[in-house]
Amino acid sequence: MRTLTLLCAISCLACAQSDSLVKGLEAYQKGDLPAAERELRAASKSGDPRAAVFLALTLAATGRCQEAAPALVQSFQADAGDTGRLAGLGLAQCHLAANRLDEASAVVSALKSKYPADADVLYQAARLHMRAWNDNIYQLWQKNPASFRVNQISGEILETQGQFTEAAAEYRKAIEKNPRALSLHFRLGRALLMNSNSPEALAAAQKEFEAELTLNPSDAVAEFQIGQILLVQQKQAETAPHLLRALQLNPDFPEALIALGKLRVDEKKNDDAISLLNRAIKLAPRSEAAHYNLMMAYRNAGKMEDARREKAELDKLQKAPEGEFSEFLKKLGEKQPTQK
Amino acid sequence: MRAAAILTGLALLWQDHAAKTPDFRDVAVPAGLTQAFPNGGMVTKEYIIETTGSGVAFIDYDNDGLLDAFIGSGDGAPSRLYHNEGNGKFRDVSAAMGVTRNGWAQGTCAGDYDNDGFTDLFVTYWGQNILYKNEGGKRFRDVTKEAGLVQDRVRYNTGCAFLDYDHDGRLDLAVANYLKFSFEETPKPGANPYCWYLQIPVNCGPRGLPFDRNILYHANPDGTFTDVSEKSGIGAPDRSYCLTVLAADYDGDGWTDIFVACDQTPSLLFMNQKDGTFAEEAVLRGAAFDDNGKAMSGMGATSADYNHSGWLSIFRTNFSDERETLYRNRGQGEFEDATLTSGMAHNTKFVGWGCGFFDFDLDGWKDLLLVNGHVFPEIERKKIDIHFKDRRILYRNLRNGRFEDISLQAGPAIQEKHSSRGVAIGDIDNDGQLEVLVNNQGEAPSLIKQSAGPQGNWVLLQLTGSKSNRSAIGARVRLTAGGMTQYDEVRSGGGFISQSDLRLHFGLGEAKRIDKLEILWPSGVKDERTGLEVNRVLTLKEPQ
Numbered sequence: 001m002r003t004l005t006l007l008c009a010i011s012c013l014a015c016a017q018s019d020s021l022v023k024g025l026e027a028y029q030k031g032d033l034p035a036a037e038r039e040l041r042a043a044s045k046s047g048d049p050r051a052a053v054f055l056a057l058t059l060a061a062t063g064r065c066q067e068a069a070p071a072l073v074q075s076f077q078a079d080a081g082d083t084g085r086l087a088g089l090g091l092a093q094c095h096l097a098a099n100r101l102d103e104a105s106a107v108v109s110a111l112k113s114k115y116p117a118d119a120d121v122l123y124q125a126a127r128l129h130m131r132a133w134n135d136n137i138y139q140l141w142q143k144n145p146a147s148f149r150v151n152q153i154s155g156e157i158l159e160t161q162g163q164f165t166e167a168a169a170e171y172r173k174a175i176e177k178n179p180r181a182l183s184l185h186f187r188l189g190r191a192l193l194m195n196s197n198s199p200e201a202l203a204a205a206q207k208e209f210e211a212e213l214t215l216n217p218s219d220a221v222a223e224f225q226i227g228q229i230l231l232v233q234q235k236q237a238e239t240a241p242h243l244l245r246a247l248q249l250n251p252d253f254p255e256a257l258i259a260l261g262k263l264r265v266d267e268k269k270n271d272d273a274i275s276l277l278n279r280a281i282k283l284a285p286r287s288e289a290a291h292y293n294l295m296m297a298y299r300n301a302g303k304m305e306d307a308r309r310e311k312a313e314l315d316k317l318q319k320a321p322e323g324e325f326s327e328f329l330k331k332l333g334e335k336q337p338t339q340k
Numbered sequence: 341m342r343a344a345a346i347l348t349g350l351a352l353l354w355q356d357h358a359a360k361t362p363d364f365r366d367v368a369v370p371a372g373l374t375q376a377f378p379n380g381g382m383v384t385k386e387y388i389i390e391t392t393g394s395g396v397a398f399i400d401y402d403n404d405g406l407l408d409a410f411i412g413s414g415d416g417a418p419s420r421l422y423h424n425e426g427n428g429k430f431r432d433v434s435a436a437m438g439v440t441r442n443g444w445a446q447g448t449c450a451g452d453y454d455n456d457g458f459t460d461l462f463v464t465y466w467g468q469n470i471l472y473k474n475e476g477g478k479r480f481r482d483v484t485k486e487a488g489l490v491q492d493r494v495r496y497n498t499g500c501a502f503l504d505y506d507h508d509g510r511l512d513l514a515v516a517n518y519l520k521f522s523f524e525e526t527p528k529p530g531a532n533p534y535c536w537y538l539q540i541p542v543n544c545g546p547r548g549l550p551f552d553r554n555i556l557y558h559a560n561p562d563g564t565f566t567d568v569s570e571k572s573g574i575g576a577p578d579r580s581y582c583l584t585v586l587a588a589d590y591d592g593d594g595w596t597d598i599f600v601a602c603d604q605t606p607s608l609l610f611m612n613q614k615d616g617t618f619a620e621e622a623v624l625r626g627a628a629f630d631d632n633g634k635a636m637s638g639m640g641a642t643s644a645d646y647n648h649s650g651w652l653s654i655f656r657t658n659f660s661d662e663r664e665t666l667y668r669n670r671g672q673g674e675f676e677d678a679t680l681t682s683g684m685a686h687n688t689k690f691v692g693w694g695c696g697f698f699d700f701d702l703d704g705w706k707d708l709l710l711v712n713g714h715v716f717p718e719i720e721r722k723k724i725d726i727h728f729k730d731r732r733i734l735y736r737n738l739r740n741g742r743f744e745d746i747s748l749q750a751g752p753a754i755q756e757k758h759s760s761r762g763v764a765i766g767d768i769d770n771d772g773q774l775e776v777l778v779n780n781q782g783e784a785p786s787l788i789k790q791s792a793g794p795q796g797n798w799v800l801l802q803l804t805g806s807k808s809n810r811s812a813i814g815a816r817v818r819l820t821a822g823g824m825t826q827y828d829e830v831r832s833g834g835g836f837i838s839q840s841d842l843r844l845h846f847g848l849g850e851a852k853r854i855d856k857l858e859i860l861w862p863s864g865v866k867d868e869r870t871g872l873e874v875n876r877v878l879t880l881k882e883p884q
Contacts, residue, residue: 162538165724196725232685234742262631292633296626299674305373311624314633337388 003073021051028054047076053083055088065094076107085115092124096131104128134197148177148184155187164195185212186222193225202229224256231259241261254284262293269302288317348495356652361793362700364751364776368787372430373422379414380762381779382728385809389466389521390414391715392498392583393693395448395760396779396862397839398768400424400478401437405877407766407841409777410461411785412445415499419445419463419482424768438480438556445468447584447837448762451502451811452810453510454563459811459842464515465499470761488557488564489513495552496521497844499585501833503596504809504862505572511809512557514574514833516582516600517552519545530683538724543714546581546603547718548777553578554585554600554608573610574598580605586641586834588652589816591673594860601638601656611673619686627654627667631677636662637691640763640836644706645827646698646742650818652829653678657692657836660726664692664710668741681743687733689726691715694763694836702796702847704824705737709777711836713759729757732778753788760786768840770877772798774845778836797848800877803830807863808882814862817844819873820849848874 004091022041022236036058043051056071068090075087088111095104108128111121141150155170171188175179189208206229211221227242240263244254258279277294283291295310364544368374380390395411401408406424409716413419421439422430427573434440453460460472471487472480484490491497496518502511528539534548556574558564568576580602590597595612599622602608606628609868622628630636637659643652651669658664663685668678679685695710710733717728734750735743747754758780768775768787776788799819801814828844848854854872861867861882872878 058358197686199686202686232678234680236681265676288634289632292629293631295624296676299624299626300670307624314623314650318633318635 001122017297020046021048024051024058025054028058033058037062039064039231046134050083053079053087057086060090060094065097074111075286076151080114085111085118085121088114089120089124095126101128101132101135105132115134144340147173151177152181152184155191159187159191159194164191167191168195173309175199180207180214180215185209185213185215186219186225189222189225193229197232199233202233205229218249220246220253220256224248227256227259231263236263236266237285254280254287254290257283258287258289258293261290261297265293265300268300273297274301286317288314347862348610349884352455361746362734362750362789363791364753365469366753366756366786367428367789368640368785369788371428372432373409373411373787374784375411375420375797376417376419376782377411377413377420380414380760384529385543385715385717386544387526388519388549388681388715389444389496389520389522391543391779392446392518392800392837393759393774394445395421395499395694395762395836395838396764396785397461398764398766398777398841399450399461399839400463401459401474403458405770407768408766410439410448410463410839411777411779412448412463412762413442414781415442415444415559418442426769429742430706436479438482439472440600441465441470441482447499447516447833448499448503448839449500449513449833450811450839451813451832451844453511453513453559454789455805457795457811459809462502462513462836463499464500464668464837466496466521467494469497469500469515469551476790480701486564487567491739494522497555497570498583499833499837501585501587501598501831502659502804503587503598503809503832504611504811504814505556505594505596505598505618506558507589507862507864508559509805509807509809509863510561510754511811511813511832512559513557514585514587514598514835515555515557517583518603519581520550520552521545526824537716537731539590539722540716540718542718546605549579549581551581554582556618564839566781568616569667571595572814573620577608577620580608582608583639584641584834584837586831587645587814587827588643590592590643590652590654590830591677594672594864596862598605599641599643599654602635602642603637603639604635604659607638607641607656609673620762620856624671626675629665631679635789636665638665639691639693640695640710640834642695642708642834643698643831644708646697646706646708646737648705648825648827650825650827652827655695655697656711657695657710660689660691660714663688663781663782668771677799678741681741683738683744684735685770687745688709690730690733691726692733693761694778694838696763696765696776696835696840697766698776699737699798699845699847700790701736701794702772702798702849703737703797703824704847704849705739705821707733707737707762708743709733709754709765709776711760711763713761713781717759726759729753729759731757732760751791752784756786758783758786762838763835764838764840765835767800767843767845770800772845772875792845793861795850797874799846799848799854799872799874801844801846801857801863802842802879803844803859804879804881805863806882806884807865808861811842813842816860818856818858819854821845821846821854822847824851843877860877 006089014035020043027035041087052071053075056068063152072091092107106126115121151170152172155167158167168191187209189205198225209222214254221244227239243260261273261276280290291314298307306308383802397410398407410420420434423433447464458472461472463470472484498518499516528546535544553575555569556572558568582600582602584601586599598610602607609622609627638656640657653669656665666678667675690712691714692710697706707790712730714728762779766775773793779787805812812830857869859867
């Protein structure tokens with residue numbers, strides 16, 4: 001928390017009038033919190049609101065949130081500037097420390113609406129949700145250890161870690177406990193596909209998606225997945241009905257529109273493909289797959305101007321973001337490496 | 341009666357299938373190819389330079405009619421040249437022939453750049469490339485400096501190809517560049533998000549490392565080269581991590597184009613504008629991405645008219661969790677991703693490298709081999725079905741636009757596990773049956789040969805240019821025999837940064853003669869011959 005305030009403290013130093021305030025901020029900056037508290041208490045007696053806020057931040061940083069809270073709340077509500085932002089962050093931190101997740105959530109929501117792109121705010125939001133996630137998982141395991149949900153959530157966690165075999169095993173346990181629960185067969189099928197695209201894995205995954213459809217005949221995504229498997233299995237003729245069914249169930253399903261569009265390109269039905277892919281782009285304007293396949297369909301139809309327009313869209317979407325590495329990389333590139 | 345006929349039919353079908361199931365064996369040890377070639381760590385690899393490995397070449401450097409072998413090495417051992425002794429044996433002639441350079445050898449390509457009748461060799465490096473001038477088949481001399489090929493800084497040169505892009509009868513030289521790398525400045529494993537793979541800290545890159553540009557050297561009449569990368573358009577865009585150069589006439593206009601397989605970035609297709617410049621058109625021509633518009637990790641690339649369409653299609657190897665890519669040429673150099681429809685979409689656990697179309701069963705339809713091996717030896721810690729050392733993949737051409745994966749039935753040499761990189765294909769004993777030389781990281785190479793010859797007829801065409809470059813690189817051949825017309829081109833480079841036999845090999849099935857052979861020489865001379873014999877090496881010279 002103290003580091004969050006570093007930049008502000010420095011900037012405040014320049015405009016501080018009180019000697020104690022300057023000393024207090026310097027001490028805060030150096031991490032000498034007892035000295036900071038002493039100086040800021042002295043400064044706050046003069047009525048300088050900045051001293052009161054930084055004193056509250058110092059108190060919060062040393063675990064005395066109860067004493068800090070009134071000043072933090074006041075500053076957060078009254079000040080739309082940086083001091084208010086710091087006060088809000090301090091307040092959220094206090095609620096999190098006291099495990100008051102609902103209160104912390106309210107403060108973080110307010111912070112996000114006031115400072116939607118602020119890195120410190122987004123970081124605090126991420127911490128809050130991580131804490132909430134951890135707490136709920138812990139409670140699930142503590143209170144319902146035999147529930148299929150425990151296996152389901154374990155599978156989901158293992159999936160995010162790339163441990164697809166283990167994830168599949170958890171989904172199987174969950175299915176055994178609750179054969180009629182929705183989404184389990186779907187997730188199992190997906191984990192199997194993530195682990196391998198071998199013929200055996202494709203067949204096993206297809207069975208799972210079919211089982212999901214038995215439980216939930218309106219699952220458009222399961223229909224789509226079956227279509228994709230059939231495509232890899234070279235069964236193009238059988239693919240289209242599944243994609244069409246997926247689109248009946250959910251007409252606004254861009255992936256299904258793209259997949260069907262690609263099939264139509266292969267079948268040289270360029271007009272159909274163009275229509276499907278334009279629909280996909282309306283739903284998912286940033287889909288590179290949609291723009292790429294529309295470009296190909298236009299090209300194959302001899303509509304080169306349209307194809308070039310789609311290529312330009314694709315180029316825009318694929319332009320590398322100016323990320324944090326860009327400058328570093330540029331500098332590295334300009335150096336003349338020496339030969340070993 | 342009918343039942344008996346059905347049974348006979350079944351028996352015949354079985355015989356046909358059994359006859360065509362190949363049995364590939366590794367004969368490197370009896371051939372004398374026993375030297376291991378290091379390429380960085382085999383348990384961990386700290387830098388990306390350890391991952392890309394090296395190419396190989398089949399060239400007949402002394403014109404004795406037998407293919408010799410060059411094998412590139414990573415740092416720690418020299419690259420080596422082996423002479424084909426003619427009895428299935430190879431002899432190390434590296435020192436005697438002056439091929440002794442140590443360092444991080446990458447790609448290799450061959451061509452008679454000085455038109456003296458002896459095939460020269462170009463080897464790329466992380467560091468200074470080498471042009472080995474072949475002096476009468478007696479020795480190779482490093483002429484890099486006098487040829488004007490010294491580079492002003494250390495580059496990560498990778499694939500290369502000789503080509504005559506301006507039809508002046510001299511071989512020019514295209515060189516791909518991977519990225520900017522130095523041991524001092526490249527981050528260490530785990531240093532940033534680009535240095536992790538499946539939660540394991542691994543060597544960094546290519547993402548996160550700076551791009552470099554590709555190079556085109558124009559051959560001058562005096563034996564020197566001039567860097568024309570900028571003027572020709574080859575130097576741009578410098579936004580791809582490029583590996584294999586594959587030069588061929590993709591749009592059938594008689595001028596050589598250049599495809600470059602690139603890693604984690606769009607592959608490039610430079611279309612020859614016939615005025616000394618190229619236009620990069622891979623995206624619109626459908627040869628940059630997969631069918632979702634995503635850049636793949638392109639490593640190796642090879643070309644063939646696999647479907648007898650009269651157009652050269654492109655096959656590219658990619659990374660694990662990606663499909664290989666077959667870009668089918670629809671005509672005029674417009675490609676479409678035919679990976680799925682051709683039956684190649686299921687092998688997604690391999691990191692593919694060297695590859696080559698070759699007609700192993702001599703049925704007149706080009707089959708396809710690719711070799712594999714992950715870039716991260718550390719992957720073995722994960723105990724998943726992706727491996728640093730892995731088997732090869734062999735696809736049989738089903739003659740209908742599709743391929744059948746017969747890897748598991750094709751003999752031990754296809755199933756043995758190595759971390760393989762470069763591949764060269766050629767007929768080392770002129771028996772019409774093609775052999776495959778494979779560079780394996782940290783091990784001796786593989787020399788893959790069928791234990792028994794297939795049944796079909798064949799022909800090997802050795803073309804020699806007169807007005808065109810002597811190697812006849814870029815010559816286009818249309819061969820009609822037994823009711824089939826096949827098309828191919830004499831090509832330098834390709835595979836994965838390697839050089840295959842410069843002679844053209846055609847399986848002819850049951851055809852007893854070649855009805856018609858049409859050659860379009862790079863000079864523009866058209867040459868047509870009829871009634872040629874089969875099962876031999878035909879040496880054909882460009883008409884004066």
